Amino acid sequence: MVQGTTSDAGKSVIAAGLCRVLSRRGIRVAPFKPQNMALNSAVTIDGGEIGRAQAVQAQASGIEPHSDMNPVLLKPNSDIGAQVIVNGRAIGEMNAVTYHEFKPKVLKAILSSYERLQTSYQAVVVEGAGSPAEINLRENDVANMGFAETADCPVIIVSDIDRGGVFAHLYGTYKLLSASEQQRVKGFIINRFRGDIKLLYSGLEWLEKALGKPVLGVLPYLHGLHLEAEDAVAEQQLSNRSKDKLVIAIPVISRMSNHTDFDVLRLHPEIDIRFVRKGQALPACDLVILPGSKSTRTDLAFIRDNGWDDDLLKHLRYGGKVMGICGGYQMLGHWVHDPEGVEGEPGSSAGFGLLDLETTITKEKQLRRVSGELSFPDQPAVRVTGYEIHAGDTSGTALGQPLIQLEQHVDGVLSEDQQIFGSYLHGIFDHAEACKAILRWAGKQDIDIPDYEQIREKGINRIADAIEEHVDMEQLLSAMSS
Structure with a gap:
């Protein structure tokens, strides 16, 4: 031991x-x-x-x-x-x-x-x-x-x-x-x-x-x-930065989960990851990623208390891209309901209303390792792998044209203006082709993505x-x- x-x-x-x-x-x-x-x-x-x-x-x-x-x-x-x-x-x-x-x-x-x-x-x-x-x-x-x-x-x-x-x-x-x-x-x-x-x-x-x-x-x-870190956010960049880099901002929310999703990005010399702490404003960037959360409604309030909701809307007005993963994906909809108090006090919280969907938190957690295809408009379909860990059922018209076709179900929503992307998949960046496709959508063309399994x-x-x-x-x- x-x-x-x-x-x-x-x-x-x-x-x-x-x-x-x-x-x-x-x-x-x-x-x-x-x-x-x-x-x-x-x-x-x-x-x-x-x-x-x-x-x-x-x-x-x-x-x-x-x-x-x-x-x-x-x-x-x-x-x-x-x-x-x-x-x-x-x-x-x-x-x-x-x-x-x-x-x-x-x-x-x-x-x-x-x-x-x-x-x-x-x-x-x-x-x-x-x-x-x-x-x-x-x-x-x-x-x-x-x-x-x-x-x-x-x-x-x-x-x-x-x-x-x-x-x-x-x-x-x-x-x-x-x-x-x-x-x-x-x-x-x-x-x-x-x-x-x-x-x-x-x-x-x-x-x-x-x-x-x-x-x-x-x-x-x-x-x-x-x-991969057990829990603490590893903020140091482990590569030399290039001048022509994609800037990604990630708000460090109070119950942030699975921040290891971003390790493959953090290690890349052409990507500048900026973890934004309480009291700091979201910086000018190409992409904002809302991470997973253990308590989505609590972190919705945390984001609003920090003024990051206004920063997010300003970022979108200037043409920036926004991605939500798991709890961050749930936040992008109109509502998050927790009638049984699974993640805290029972009740409902208004989301950011950026995607036409809403989520109800349920006692039964969905745990799956998945693989399938990711298809952005004007890009060829690519293989995607990942895993789902969420207590929530999401519904709404935004789900009518899913981006990700998995073996037994679908996932992934893209807004009509193609600025906002949401998915339940943790580990979505780990497969090189899926990572490339997402970064192309975010504005970074022709980027080489290393094999993350080999890095590990x-x-x-x-x-x-x-x-x-x-x-x-x-x-x-x-x-x-x-």
């Missing part, structure tokens, strides 16, 4: 790298995260919903993602509440206190999933959540040491030296564990080191002597490494190569089999 001293210490990335290392060695391996809190999710082969990090780790393992790999997913819809997803299916909304009391019941589902993976695979790489030293969350813990103790799982602890204070993080985390938990820790990995490793030796020796546990490896800072593969292999070179794998494998 890979645990970390903090959130974003590198647990997800290192777990993915370990999955690839083991897979390379001919070991049948699967990833596992008992409990995940994230708004970036993926649809599994069995029609469930899990965190995107586990889907990437499944790819690193050479297998399809399955709901057993992340049996509990929490999708926040407020500062104190979240939708609770167990075994890939939403079971309801809970506030933090209610869910904390619910943890002993959900542990059974977690252990059942873990046992199924253990039966089917030779190795399971488990990822923790946050930090095991969060004292206020120790009771009923199912995400870190609570799981490790129950499942009798050995643990390594990861810390990010680039944040600073790595020795304090590791020493303090270890000392806050119980005696049995300390015994379970097999060693430490220091992540994202840059500089002369010789300057670190004295600190490593001190740490090993002070805690009686080995430092299994020091991983270098891998510049330009790309693996390159990232997985880079972290795996670093682990092979800088981590004592024999000691780690010994710990795994102990």
Whole structure:
């Protein structure tokens, strides 16, 4: 089990790298995260919903993602509440206190999933959540040491030296564990080191002597490494910008989901992605994309509170293009109804009225992996792939001429003036030909789109190569089999 001293210490990335290392060695391996809190999710082969990090780790393992790999997913819809997803299916909304009391019941589902993976695979790489030293969350813990103790799982602890204070993080985390938990820790990995490793030796020796546990490896800072973020918006541009670039603005709404939709755009040298924060105006741009949302009506109000609705209309008056994905697509219609209070308080909210449609939020979430054809006017039809994760039925005359023909249904709406495009498909940019078609519609002609699957593969292999070179794998494998 890979645990970390903090959130974003590198647990997800290192777990993915370990999955690839083991897979390379001919070991049948699967990833596992008992409990995940994230708004970036993926649809599994069995029609469930899990965190995107586990889907990437499944790819690193050479297998399809399955709901057993992340049996509990929490999708926040407020500062104190979240939708609770167990075994890939939403079971309801809970506030933090209610869910904390619910943890002993959900542990059974977690252990059942873990046992199924253990039966089917030779190795399971488990990822923790946050930090095991969060004292206020120790009771009923199912995400870190609570799981490790129950499942009798050995643990390594990861810390990010680039944040600073790595020795304090590791020493303090270890000392806050119980005696049995300390015994379970097999060693430490220091992540994202840059500089002369010789300057670190004295600190490593001190740490090993002070805690009686080995430092299994020091991983270098891998510049330009790309693996999909578990939750935080990754804003840095990882390529050099060209002068003749398409400018895309994306408002960062309060319950933004699946922002990994934009990674392939963010990585492209001819595209300038600008994530617009609260209090900032939408900049002059070619395309505004309204992203997915866990709470569409709440984010409609958030957009209006920021004045982005006026910015959006001004953008359209000047001939700009607007695209909505999932919740952003729902916002483009006349109304969003939530009569049963699935995403918050029951009621209805006026949309932007830019497409002749309206949406009713329903308790039954639609989870599908899909493929088909995307057909913009005056462009040849191209292949499109993606996945749907939405609780909403959309209807209206705008649906009369769908842009996307999928295997079993249709999707995609384009306004009569061809300025506004809406779709339920997450991952719509991941397939190169579909991405090209959308960017042509947005005003960027003759652009080369890299194979995003290969970009992801390159990232997985880079972290795996670093682990092979800088981590004592024999000691780690010994710990795994102990």
